[in-house]
Amino acid sequence: MSARPTSVAATIEANRATGGTLVGYLPVGFPDLATSIDAAVALVEHGVDVLELGLPYSDPVMDGLAIQKATQAALAGGFRVRDVFTAVEAIRSRVAAPVLVMTYWNPVLQYGVDRFADALVDAGGAGLITPDITPDSAADWLATSDRTGLDRVFLAAPSSTDARIADTVAATRGFVYAVSTMGITGARQDVDAAARTLVARLRAAEADQVCVGIGISTGDQVAEVLAYADGAIVGSALVTALAEHGVAGLARTAAALAQGRSH
Known part of the structure; x- marks a missing residue:
């Protein structure tokens, strides 16, 4: 059994004084x-503070093309749900960053x-990050996460x-994932106001x-988001870098994004 991680909330609190938190999705x-x-280990080694590991799913409702292609490739390659636990344990044996699983x-x-x-x-x-359930439809998960101490x-x-926001804030543990734009994930030139x-x-x-995700793809955008939020979440830009340039290219992209904390 791996050691229990520093909590996501504690990581975010510790990073407030150093420019904010970078969350990386793969x-x-x-x-x-x-x-x-x-690849996940490389993210942490090059400036990512919290890992968001996506569980490949055959019917993603909010993922853009880059992530859809990657998850479809993973499924075609024989991914099984149990593999996510293998991955988390292997990553945690090599780096100390908290690992959240994003899953439908x-x-x-x-x-x-x-x-x-x-x-x-x-x-x-x-x-867990659970994009397709709301607190009022998550009684089983609320009870189980209370029992296990897992972040939700x-x-x-x-x-x-306003009522939904109040319910979400009350139920969330770790951080609230603020979806910056209406629509699917993907790098945009401007993070929506x-x-x-x-x-x-x-x-x-x-x-x-509060961490902001969807549409963040550059160090400048990370800096922009961290001016008003606790964390910036980057996904598609990292997935694209891994697909096109391998782990080495991914590491370069992560390092460039992490520069956004020092602006």
Whole structure:
């Protein structure tokens, strides 16, 4: 069993004085399981503070083309849900950064909510990011995460009502994932200004930690987001770098993004 990680919240708190937190997303199993583990380790070694490991799923509802292609390749290569626990344990044996698993809810249900959570704890994982469930439809997960101490990261969008934002803030542990734009993931030249408004609404609802994702692809955009949020989440730009330039290219991209904390 891997050592329990420093919590995501503690990582974010510790980074407040040093420019904020960089969260990096990669899918497990792309381009293969071993390389995806090496890639995640490389992210941490080149400036990423918190890892978000995507569990490949056949029907992603919010993933852009780069991530869809990568997850489809992982599934075609034989990815199985249990591989995510293998990956988390292997990564945690090499780096100390907290590891969150981003997963649509159906694979967790199919695996068994308690069984999935216990396996994640045993592997040293920090918790789950669940983009397609809301707190009011997550009773099983709320109970299981309370039992296991796993973080539970829910999403808030610009379209979220004040009531939904309040419920999300109350239920979330780790950080609230603020979706910066309405739509699917993917690098954009400008992070939508709606993100600032959304973060302000989350702060008003007493969110302690807020990280912004979707559309962030440069160090300058990381710096822009960290001026008003606790963390910046980067996915598509990292997946593209891994697909086109391998682990070495991914490392260069991560280092460039991490420069955004020192602007």
